[in-house]
Amino acid sequence: MINKFPFHNVEKSPWPIFVSFILFGFLLNTVFFFHNLVSSSIIFIFLFLLIISLYFWWKDVINESNLGFHNYFIINNFYVGMLIMISSEIFFFLSFFWAFFHNCWFPGVDLGSIWPPAGLEFLVVDSFSVPFLNTIILLSSGISVTWAHYSLIAGNSNNLLISLVLTVLLGLLFLSLQIFEYSSCQFSFNSLVFGSCFYMLTGFHGAHVIVGTIFLFICLLRAILFHLNSNHHVGFELAIWYWHFVDVVWLFLFIFVYWYSNISI
Numbered sequence: 001m002i003n004k005f006p007f008h009n010v011e012k013s014p015w016p017i018f019v020s021f022i023l024f025g026f027l028l029n030t031v032f033f034f035h036n037l038v039s040s041s042i043i044f045i046f047l048f049l050l051i052i053s054l055y056f057w058w059k060d061v062i063n064e065s066n067l068g069f070h071n072y073f074i075i076n077n078f079y080v081g082m083l084i085m086i087s088s089e090i091f092f093f094l095s096f097f098w099a100f101f102h103n104c105w106f107p108g109v110d111l112g113s114i115w116p117p118a119g120l121e122f123l124v125v126d127s128f129s130v131p132f133l134n135t136i137i138l139l140s141s142g143i144s145v146t147w148a149h150y151s152l153i154a155g156n157s158n159n160l161l162i163s164l165v166l167t168v169l170l171g172l173l174f175l176s177l178q179i180f181e182y183s184s185c186q187f188s189f190n191s192l193v194f195g196s197c198f199y200m201l202t203g204f205h206g207a208h209v210i211v212g213t214i215f216l217f218i219c220l221l222r223a224i225l226f227h228l229n230s231n232h233h234v235g236f237e238l239a240i241w242y243w244h245f246v247d248v249v250w251l252f253l254f255i256f257v258y259w260y261s262n263i264s265i
Contacts, residue, residue, distance in 0.1 A: 015057035022050045075234050082238045086245050093249055100197040116261055117192045127258035130181045134174050135254050141170035142247045145240055153230050164220040171213035178206050201257055205249055212246050215239040
């Protein structure tokens with residue numbers, strides 16, 4: 001039967017519902033873990049199931065691309081979908097920045113009418129230590145991923161692989177330094193609203209860096225397997241969009257959460 005519309009009807013897939021239930025179980029058991037109701041092994045089981053499900057789901061989408069089902073209309077919808085997703089992420093982070101700015105610029109009596117709150121003035125992270133190094137690393141990764149994009153357009157496969165490997169390594173280095181920073185912080189998530197805003201903003205940003213690094217690693221594997229070419233690399237372009245979004249969010253984090261909190265003391 002010939003379709004009367006220019007879109008590809010995807011085959012029935014179990015992965016959307018599987019991933020939904022797995023994510024629900026993962027987040028629910030994470031909350032239980034924080035209350036010492038379950039062991040960490042349950043979380044790792046759900047995480048393993050999530051990785052396996054996403055692998056097969058991603059594999060199906062890549063096969064659709066290799067079989068030529070991703071025409072102009074579908075690729076255009078991919079772009080629109082990514083724009084909508086990034087827009088939703090902007091408002092997601094805006095909600096936490098709003099909480100930060102509300103308490104930073106209008107600190108209540110319960111915070112000592114100062115920012116950072118009374119008792120935390122000398123515990124804030126030095127903005128020109130690990131955060132500044134992480135800023136250089138993340139901005140450098142933005143340059144290297146742009147280099148990778150132009151290398152692909154120019155047909156230079158060697159530079160493409162080198163720049164993509166460099167970008168993934170910089171992402172992993174950023175995460176390693178973020179973990180080191182958390183281990184050396186002298187305040188916790190329960191340290192009034194400052195601790196809550198700090199860990200919510202930097203923690204969710206770190207989660208996005210993890211997703212972006214995985215996204216770029218998949219693109220690296222596809223580049224090694226010659227799935228990408230100068231005329232058809234929409235998945236790689238969307239990964240670049242996502243990575244630049246992560247870069248921009250970090251700049252706001254560095255300027256306001258780290259640097260501004262230090263100068264406001």
